[in-house]
Structure formats: C-alpha cells, structure tokens
Amino acid sequence: MAEPPKTAVQQTQQSSPAKLILANFLTTIFVVGLILFLLWLGLHPHFPSFQIQSFSVPGLDQLNGFRNVNITFNVTVRNPNRSTWIHYESIDGSVYYKDQKVGVKPLLYSFNQPPKSTTILQQVFGGTVANNHRWMEIMNDRTEGTVKFSVRLASFIRFKKSIWDRRHHRMHAECDIDVGPDGLILPSSVHDGCPVNLS
Ligand SMILES: *[C@@H]1O[C@H](CO)[C@@H](O)[C@H](O)[C@H]1NC(C)=O
Ligand SMILES: *[C@@H]1O[C@H](CO)[C@@H](O)[C@H](O)[C@H]1NC(C)=O
Numbered sequence: 001m002a003e004p005p006k007t008a009v010q011q012t013q014q015s016s017p018a019k020l021i022l023a024n025f026l027t028t029i030f031v032v033g034l035i036l037f038l039l040w041l042g043l044h045p046h047f048p049s050f051q052i053q054s055f056s057v058p059g060l061d062q063l064n065g066f067r068n069v070n071i072t073f074n075v076t077v078r079n080p081n082r083s084t085w086i087h088y089e090s091i092d093g094s095v096y097y098k099d100q101k102v103g104v105k106p107l108l109y110s111f112n113q114p115p116k117s118t119t120i121l122q123q124v125f126g127g128t129v130a131n132n133h134r135w136m137e138i139m140n141d142r143t144e145g146t147v148k149f150s151v152r153l154a155s156f157i158r159f160k161k162s163i164w165d166r167r168h169h170r171m172h173a174e175c176d177i178d179v180g181p182d183g184l185i186l187p188s189s190v191h192d193g194c195p196v197n198l199s
C-alpha cells in the first residue's frame, strides 16, 4: 500500500532534474562569487593610487652617452580612503629603459599616510646606461620622437582602520612614461595613473 505514493514522489523528482541541477549550480556559483568578492573587498579595500606629474632627462638631446645624467621625476601617491591610514615601509624607486635599470634610489623612509591625502614622491636620480647597445636604442627612439621609460615603485604597506592591520602587503606600481626628443615628458603621459599591484 505504501508503494504508489513512492512512485509519485519519484515522478515529481524526475520531472525536472536538469532544472534542479542548474538552479543549484547557479546558486552555488552566485554564493561562491559573492564570498570571493567580499573577501577581495576586505583584503583590498584601499589601494593607494599613483599619478605621474613630471619627468625629465635634461640634455637628452646633447648627451653622447648616458652616464651621470640627472633624471628628475615627480609622482604623487594618494590614499583615496576616507577612514583608512596607510603605513609605507621605505619606498624604493627605479627608472628603467626597457629591461635596463637606469637608476635606483630610496624615495622615502617609512611613513604613515592619513586618509584622503596625497604625498609627493620627487627625486633626482643619477642615471647610467652602461650598455652601448641600449644607448643606441635610446638614440634611435629619440630620432623617432618618443623614448619610453618606466618608473617602478616598490614598498611594503599596511592598513589601519581602527588599529594597524598586522598583515603586510607587497606593493608595486609601474609608471610608463613617454619622453620627447628634448628629454621632457610628453603631455600625453602627464597625469597618467600607474597600475598598482598588491599581494
Ligand atoms: C575605504 O575603506 C573602507 C573600509 O576599510 C571601505 O569600505 C571603502 O570601500 C574604502 N574606500 C575606498 C575609496 O577605497
Ligand atoms: C647632474 O647634476 C649634477 C649636480 O647637480 C651636475 O653637476 C651635473 O652637471 C648634472 N649632469 C647633467 C648631465 O646635467
């Protein structure tokens, strides 16, 4: 006597197994996605943002080699967050031409950046390109109108909401900068943002 209802139940279950599986699948994806998004927000709530203000290699048009040149740059770093402080270990800056490091220098020693504030990183580098082949490439780029440099900034940072987070994040920012034949930054690169990587 118990058997007919059983088949009825089996029949309703069999009526839409594909739909059920699909619904479960979509719900699972949604929930997992939401959790990942919240985790990501929690871990990366307040990236500092970098912006190029100026860059120059004075006398690039008169140099006949890249030794003891002075590279000057001004990059600003902004803490966009309304409530979070950022602590930076020293920030190291290096200037690259392609894969060649042209100059490197510590820019700032450790400091705390208040919410909604901007700090100027400006520096004069003593640049050197020891490699003649690279120097020829720079000269070729110059005759074509644009030399591409990049400024790479590296630090370890921590965040403070109510108390300092114990977790250190390794931070990298890379600013690509186009320089004209006269050694001055091209207007197209001014106020460009620099992609930031936190891990
Ligand atoms: C600032 O931080 C809070 C909490 O840490 C976060 O909810 C908010 O999205 C952050 N704002 C920005 C602009 O990063
Ligand atoms: C770089 O700066 C130093 C010190 O200010 C100066 O003596 C030197 O002539 C500069 N080099 C160039 C290539 O402008």
Ligand SMILES: *[C@@H]1O[C@H](CO)[C@@H](O)[C@H](O)[C@H]1NC(C)=O
Residues within 6 Å of the ligand: 053, 054, 074, 075, 076, 120, 122
């Ligand atoms: C660096 O850029 C900022 C923002 O544009 C500006 O306020 C500051 O005066 C600049 N510093 C130098 C030395 O050019």
